Amino acid sequence: MQDDDIKPVSASTYNLNEEQENKEIVRHYRALLRALRPKIKKGDKELLRTAFEMATNAHKTMRRKSGEPYIFHPIAVAMICVEEIGLGVRSTICGLLHDTVEDTDITLDDIKGEFGNEIAKIVDGLTKISTVMDTNSSQQAENFKKILLTLTDDPRVILIKLADRLHNMRTLDSMKQEKQLKIASETIWVYAPLAHRMGLYNIKTELEDLSMKYLEADTYKEIAKKLSETKRERTKYINEFIRPLKDKLTQAGFNFEIYGRPKSIHSIWNKIKKKGVSFEEVYDLFAIRVILDAPIDKEKEDCWKVYSLVTDEYLPSPERLRDWLSNPKSNGYEALHTTVMGPQGKWVEVQIRTKRMNEIAEKGLAAHFKYKEGSHSEDRFDKWFMQIREALGNQDEGGIDFLQDFKTSFLAEEIYVYTPKGEVKMLPTNSSALDFAFYIHTAIGSKCIGAKVNHKLVPISHKLRSGDQIEIITSNKQKPSEDWLNSVVTAKAKNSIKDALREEKKVIAEEGKYTLQRKLEGIGGVYNPYNVDQVMNYYKLGSQLDLLYRIATKSIDLKELKMFTVLGDKVEAPKPVVAPVEHNLEHAITRPIPKKDSELIIFGESSDQIQYSLAKCCNPIPGDDVFGFVSTGKGLIIHRTTCPNATQLLANYGHRVVKTKWAKNKEISFLTGLSIIGLDDVGVVNKITNIISGELKINIAALTIESKDGLFQGTIKVYVHDKDELANLVDRIKSLHGIQQVNRFDTETV
Numbered sequence: 001m002q003d004d005d006i007k008p009v010s011a012s013t014y015n016l017n018e019e020q021e022n023k024e025i026v027r028h029y030r031a032l033l034r035a036l037r038p039k040i041k042k043g044d045k046e047l048l049r050t051a052f053e054m055a056t057n058a059h060k061t062m063r064r065k066s067g068e069p070y071i072f073h074p075i076a077v078a079m080i081c082v083e084e085i086g087l088g089v090r091s092t093i094c095g096l097l098h099d100t101v102e103d104t105d106i107t108l109d110d111i112k113g114e115f116g117n118e119i120a121k122i123v124d125g126l127t128k129i130s131t132v133m134d135t136n137s138s139q140q141a142e143n144f145k146k147i148l149l150t151l152t153d154d155p156r157v158i159l160i161k162l163a164d165r166l167h168n169m170r171t172l173d174s175m176k177q178e179k180q181l182k183i184a185s186e187t188i189w190v191y192a193p194l195a196h197r198m199g200l201y202n203i204k205t206e207l208e209d210l211s212m213k214y215l216e217a218d219t220y221k222e223i224a225k226k227l228s229e230t231k232r233e234r235t236k237y238i239n240e241f242i243r244p245l246k247d248k249l250t251q252a253g254f255n256f257e258i259y260g261r262p263k264s265i266h267s268i269w270n271k272i273k274k275k276g277v278s279f280e281e282v283y284d285l286f287a288i289r290v291i292l293d294a295p296i297d298k299e300k301e302d303c304w305k306v307y308s309l310v311t312d313e314y315l316p317s318p319e320r321l322r323d324w325l326s327n328p329k330s331n332g333y334e335a336l337h338t339t340v341m342g343p344q345g346k347w348v349e350v351q352i353r354t355k356r357m358n359e360i361a362e363k364g365l366a367a368h369f370k371y372k373e374g375s376h377s378e379d380r381f382d383k384w385f386m387q388i389r390e391a392l393g394n395q396d397e398g399g400i401d402f403l404q405d406f407k408t409s410f411l412a413e414e415i416y417v418y419t420p421k422g423e424v425k426m427l428p429t430n431s432s433a434l435d436f437a438f439y440i441h442t443a444i445g446s447k448c449i450g451a452k453v454n455h456k457l458v459p460i461s462h463k464l465r466s467g468d469q470i471e472i473i474t475s476n477k478q479k480p481s482e483d484w485l486n487s488v489v490t491a492k493a494k495n496s497i498k499d500a501l502r503e504e505k506k507v508i509a510e511e512g513k514y515t516l517q518r519k520l521e522g523i524g525g526v527y528n529p530y531n532v533d534q535v536m537n538y539y540k541l542g543s544q545l546d547l548l549y550r551i552a553t554k555s556i557d558l559k560e561l562k563m564f565t566v567l568g569d570k571v572e573a574p575k576p577v578v579a580p581v582e583h584n585l586e587h588a589i590t591r592p593i594p595k596k597d598s599e600l601i602i603f604g605e606s607s608d609q610i611q612y613s614l615a616k617c618c619n620p621i622p623g624d625d626v627f628g629f630v631s632t633g634k635g636l637i638i639h640r641t642t643c644p645n646a647t648q649l650l651a652n653y654g655h656r657v658v659k660t661k662w663a664k665n666k667e668i669s670f671l672t673g674l675s676i677i678g679l680d681d682v683g684v685v686n687k688i689t690n691i692i693s694g695e696l697k698i699n700i701a702a703l704t705i706e707s708k709d710g711l712f713q714g715t716i717k718v719y720v721h722d723k724d725e726l727a728n729l730v731d732r733i734k735s736l737h738g739i740q741q742v743n744r745f746d747t748e749t750v
């Protein structure tokens with residue numbers, strides 16, 4: 001984000017407040033030292049001072065978009081490293097220096113000379129990361145791989161990068177809107193899951209909320225408003241809930257803290273979306289937390305004692321007990337979660353953990369390392385890093401596939417399953433029996449024909465759930481096929497399957513080689529690399545292997561070889577008669593797309609300026625927050641910022657995103673859909689259609705109503721001019737007697 005976040009300083013504004021600003025800078029630095037004090041050893045202070053001065057000098061002439069001197073940013077990043085992640089002196093130094101190599105005259109050698117190899121390596125890792133997201137997508141994936149390699153070398157790189165990202169997100173307000181969308185998307189796409197995976201729950205939550213603030217501004221504000229409106233009521237309820245528990249725990253002699261904690265806006269929004277309920281219907285807007293002071297050898301016992309006391313008071317839901325004491329998550333998280341029936345018939349989640357577990361939940365990896373000595377659990381992070389290294393080592397595809405695979409296999413939530421002997425294994429959510437087979441061993445995966453899950457026979461694609469016990473069934477006749485790729489999510493399984501397919505392709509391609517040799521000789525030519533290339537290019541194939549494979553499987557018959565000319569050792573392909581032209585389509589772009597930094601495109605009134613189409617996945621209408629996406633061949637496609645595909649597109653193809661905005665428009669109308677749920681009432685259809693076409697004069701494209709057991713569910717497709725008109729329509733329908741819910745649908749699935 002560096003280049004964009006910097007602007008040169010004009011001498012006059014700078015000098016004006018120079019003295020004051022310098023004081024302010026020193027004040028921030030002192031606060032940093034205070035936070036770090038318990039960790040500072042002899043000699044550290046001088047090193048920190050050198051880093052601070054080096055960074056201050058290097059960034060001297062730069063300012064952030066907000067106008068403040070740039071050095072505030074590295075100091076803030078270092079502060080997050082110390083206070084929120086629990087990192088030490090060396091990471092603080094790296095935090096202070098993290099943008100110097102990228103943006104200033106300071107070189108890695110300078111840093112190595114001053115601070116040694118360890119710090120120079122981390123700063124190098126941070127420098128590589130900062131260039132990741134602004135280039136094209138495949139290069140981006142390539143860079144991301146580099147980061148991951150650095151990460152597995154020294155996890156501090158990614159922790160400091162997360163601190164950097166967090167501070168950038170906290171100060172995103174002063175950036176331009178399309179920049180905000182892009183950065184917020186990247187954050188929700190990669191950084192929040194990465195924070196989660198590193199066990200940094202607070203940072204993950206804040207990153208998600210901040211992203212949502214920019215990506216879904218309206219919804220964010222609405223939920224925040226409702227949360228603050230209902231705060232008093234909630235506090236009252238929490239106090240009522242906690243009171244008897246406090247007494248019980250005190251009587252039992254526990255040293256503890258108990259409090260209610262609101263859930264994040266992002267997680268509430270997820271619930272609303274997932275369950276299709278309204279804000280008022282989300283029951284767990286908060287969770288109760290019990291933090292115990294317990295000696296390490298009595299932790300588990302004490303947590304269960306508390307569980308017992310809590311469930312004496314309130315009845316637990318049998319389905320909602322999560323025991324991460326016996327089976328910690330692989331990001332280190334340990335706790336006991338239960339959901340109980342509280343006063344007024346409300347379900348309440350209670351999280352029980354010790355102080356040590358709480359620190360790990362908040363500071364993740366760093367705290368985990370702190371407690372590592374003396375704990376007998378094997379190191380889950382080391383294991384995770386090893387798996388990443390393995391996956392990086394044996395895959396050669398680039399592009400988005402890799403990022404997608406990485407997300408599903410390394411950043412997803414996990415399930416734990418058992419081998420027939422009762423050994424526990426961790427796999428990402430959505431893993432199949434086949435994933436498990438490959439996880440055990442490549443040879444077992446390749447021969448897998450099915451599995452027994454909890455003693456029941458299931459196909460290889462069967463999705464596993466936590467607690468399943470799996471026995472893999474193999475056959476020597478089995479071998480991997482292309483469609484297996486659709487049944488697996490782990491990188492290990494995917495890579496093994498691809499390797500096997502490639503091997504098989506090579507064997508088949510051998511036959512194609514003989515066919516091609518014969519045919520070449522048939523026209524008087526010879527089989528040599530130059531000639532094979534000529535044929536390959538003629539058929540527009542990417543590799544010789546591909547060519548030979550297609551010849552062997554007869555998807556190419558080599559008839560056209562007769563048209564080749566033969567000159568000595570060389571054959572030449574004929575000139576192609578018609579070249580396919582990609583943009584010769586009805587959606588062709590009539591004018592060059594302006595670069596992302598130039599004028600905004602206004603469409604609607606002046607829609608003749610540029611060809612665009614509306615995305616089918618989210619059906620935007622005027623007034624929606626939208627962005628334009630430059631597609632190959634289809635011109636500009638307009639998506640809503642809330643589109644399910646938006647974060648993916650914005651995060652991975654940021655360079656193809658164009659800022660777009662609606663112009664006022666009354667001539668064109670747009671198709672959109674509403675789903676309505678209500679109590680079946682005689683004449684309800686009539687009332688609805690009366691409002692739509694009678695009162696509001698809106699055109700109806702389709703209307704279906706189904707009624708069952710006194711409830712009805714309807715979908716209506718209407719043509720509206722803009723968001724305001726739609727909102728008005730929704731309000732009018734909602735005001736009808738018996739109507740329970742009116743929702744716009746996001747996709748064309750209905």
Ligand code: MN
Nearest residue numbers: 073098099164
């Ligand atoms: Mn930075």
